[in-house]
Amino acid sequence: MSSASPSMINLLDKTKPPHKIIWFLAWPTIVEQLLSTLIGYVDSAMVGSLGASATAAISVNTSSIWLVNGLMFSVGVGFSVLMARNLGAGNKDTAKIIVKQAIIAVLTIGTAISILMSFIGNELPLWMGAPSLVVDSARLYMKWISVGFVAQMGMFVFAALLRSSGDTRTPLILNIATNVVDIILNFIMIFPSRTITIFGQDIFVYGMDMGVEGASLSTTIVIFAGAIALCVMLFRKRFVAQARFKDSWKLHPKIIRSAFKLALPVALERATLNSGQIVLTRMISGLGEVALASHYLANTAETIAFLPATGFSSAATTLVAHSLGAKEKGLAHRYARSCILFGTTFMLVASVLIFVFAPQLISIFSSVPEVVSLGSTVLRIEALGEPFFGLSMMVFGILRGAGDTKGPFYLALLGMWIVRIPGAWFLITLFGFGLQGVWIAMMADMVVRGAASFIRFKKGAWLHVWDKRQGEVPAALIDYD
Known part of the structure; x- marks a missing residue:
C-alpha cells in the first residue's frame, strides 16, 4: 500500500469514491498548467507588442523546442512511473534509489542537451526557412533557451517524481512563485526604461530593452530557479522516496535500463509529434x-483547452501505476474510466469556450488585424477536434501508468504522419488552403487519434503489461516488456 505524508491521501483507499482521489491529484496540476498558460499568454502578449517579426522569431524556434522538451519529458515519465509502480508495491527503498538515478540522469543528459543545442541553435532559423528579417532575433532567442535546457529537464523530471508520489501541490506552489518572477523579469528585460502611470502617479520603470532576447533570458533564469527548488523538495523528509546525500549514489544499470525502456517509446512518441510540427x-x-x-499565437491560445486533460491525464498515470503495483487491476480500471469521463468532459467545455471566444483570445497577443483574423479562424477549426484530443490524452496517461508506453507512440505515429502531415501537404499544395489547410489536417489528426486511443483502451491489454516480466528483477524492482 502506498505511503502518504500528512498532506496526502492513500491513493489505494477503496473506501473513498474515485472522483475524490482523482480530483485531489488533478486540481493542483490543472491550476499549475493554468498559471503556466496565463504566463505564456503574458509572454506572448509582451513579445507580440513588439510586432509580428518578434512573434515570428519565437515561432520559428517553437517546434524544435517542443521536440527537445518532449525528449526530456520522456525521461521524467520513465523514472516517475517506475517509482510510482514500486511505491504501489510497497518497495520504498527501491523507489528511493530510482529518485537518485533520476537526478544523475538530469545532470548528465541535460547538460549534454544544452551544449548540443547551443551549437545547433545558431543555424536552426535558417534550417527552418525563417524570413530574413527574423533570423537574428530567432538566434538570440535560442541562445538563452539552449542554456536553460538542463534546468528544463530538471523541471520535467523532478515535478514528475513529486506528482507520481501523490504530491501535486508542491509543483503548484513553486510554479506560482516562478511565474510571478517571470512576469517581473520579462517586464524589465524586454522593454526599455519608461515612465508608466498608475492611479494617476507617474512611476519610472527601469528596462533593459533586450526585446526577444530578454524574453528568452528571463525564461532561462526562472527555469533554473524552479529546477533547483524542485530538486530540493526531493530531499525533504516528507517526500516518500526521499533522496539523501549520505546514501550511496552509485549507478544502478538495471534501474536506468528499466527507466529508459519506459522512456524510449515516450521519446519516440514525442519525436514523432514534434518532428511533424517541425515539418509543419x-x-x-x-x-x-x-x-x-498566426500559427504561433493560435497554438498559444489553444493551450487553454489542454488544462483539464493534462491534470486528469497526470492523475491517471499516477493512480494506474500505484494500483497495478499493488496488484489491484480492478481499481486501476475503475480509476481509468473515471479519468476518461472527467477529462473528456472538461475538454469539451473548454473547446466550446475557445470556439466562441477565439477572436478575443488572439487579440490578447496581437493587434495586427490580419493576424487576429487568420489566427481566430484556424483556432476555431481545431476547437472542433479538441474533445477527441482530450480523449487521447486521457488514454495516453492510462497507458503510461500501466507501462504500455509503446501504445501512445503507435497512435502518435498514426495521427501525425498518416493523417496530419499528408493532409496538410495536400490541402496547401493541391487545394491552396494556406494555413487553414494545416489546421484542418490537425483537427482530423485529433479525431483519428482519439478514436484509435479509445479502441486500445477498451481492448484492456494495458492491464496486463506489467505481468509479463514479474520476478525477473532483484530487490523488488519491477521490470516490464
Missing part, C-alpha cells in the same frame, strides 16, 4: 510572416 512549421514559413505569427 517549415511548410508554414513559406506562407509568410502573417501565417507564421
Whole structure:
C-alpha cells in the first residue's frame, strides 16, 4: 500500500469514491498548467507588442523546442512511473534509489542537451526557412533557451517524481512563485526604461530593452530557479522516496535500463509529434510572416483547452501505476474510466469556450488585424477536434501508468504522419488552403487519434503489461516488456 505524508491521501483507499482521489491529484496540476498558460499568454502578449517579426522569431524556434522538451519529458515519465509502480508495491527503498538515478540522469543528459543545442541553435532559423528579417532575433532567442535546457529537464523530471508520489501541490506552489518572477523579469528585460502611470502617479520603470532576447533570458533564469527548488523538495523528509546525500549514489544499470525502456517509446512518441510540427512549421514559413505569427499565437491560445486533460491525464498515470503495483487491476480500471469521463468532459467545455471566444483570445497577443483574423479562424477549426484530443490524452496517461508506453507512440505515429502531415501537404499544395489547410489536417489528426486511443483502451491489454516480466528483477524492482 502506498505511503502518504500528512498532506496526502492513500491513493489505494477503496473506501473513498474515485472522483475524490482523482480530483485531489488533478486540481493542483490543472491550476499549475493554468498559471503556466496565463504566463505564456503574458509572454506572448509582451513579445507580440513588439510586432509580428518578434512573434515570428519565437515561432520559428517553437517546434524544435517542443521536440527537445518532449525528449526530456520522456525521461521524467520513465523514472516517475517506475517509482510510482514500486511505491504501489510497497518497495520504498527501491523507489528511493530510482529518485537518485533520476537526478544523475538530469545532470548528465541535460547538460549534454544544452551544449548540443547551443551549437545547433545558431543555424536552426535558417534550417527552418525563417524570413530574413527574423533570423537574428530567432538566434538570440535560442541562445538563452539552449542554456536553460538542463534546468528544463530538471523541471520535467523532478515535478514528475513529486506528482507520481501523490504530491501535486508542491509543483503548484513553486510554479506560482516562478511565474510571478517571470512576469517581473520579462517586464524589465524586454522593454526599455519608461515612465508608466498608475492611479494617476507617474512611476519610472527601469528596462533593459533586450526585446526577444530578454524574453528568452528571463525564461532561462526562472527555469533554473524552479529546477533547483524542485530538486530540493526531493530531499525533504516528507517526500516518500526521499533522496539523501549520505546514501550511496552509485549507478544502478538495471534501474536506468528499466527507466529508459519506459522512456524510449515516450521519446519516440514525442519525436514523432514534434518532428511533424517541425515539418509543419517549415511548410508554414513559406506562407509568410502573417501565417507564421498566426500559427504561433493560435497554438498559444489553444493551450487553454489542454488544462483539464493534462491534470486528469497526470492523475491517471499516477493512480494506474500505484494500483497495478499493488496488484489491484480492478481499481486501476475503475480509476481509468473515471479519468476518461472527467477529462473528456472538461475538454469539451473548454473547446466550446475557445470556439466562441477565439477572436478575443488572439487579440490578447496581437493587434495586427490580419493576424487576429487568420489566427481566430484556424483556432476555431481545431476547437472542433479538441474533445477527441482530450480523449487521447486521457488514454495516453492510462497507458503510461500501466507501462504500455509503446501504445501512445503507435497512435502518435498514426495521427501525425498518416493523417496530419499528408493532409496538410495536400490541402496547401493541391487545394491552396494556406494555413487553414494545416489546421484542418490537425483537427482530423485529433479525431483519428482519439478514436484509435479509445479502441486500445477498451481492448484492456494495458492491464496486463506489467505481468509479463514479474520476478525477473532483484530487490523488488519491477521490470516490464
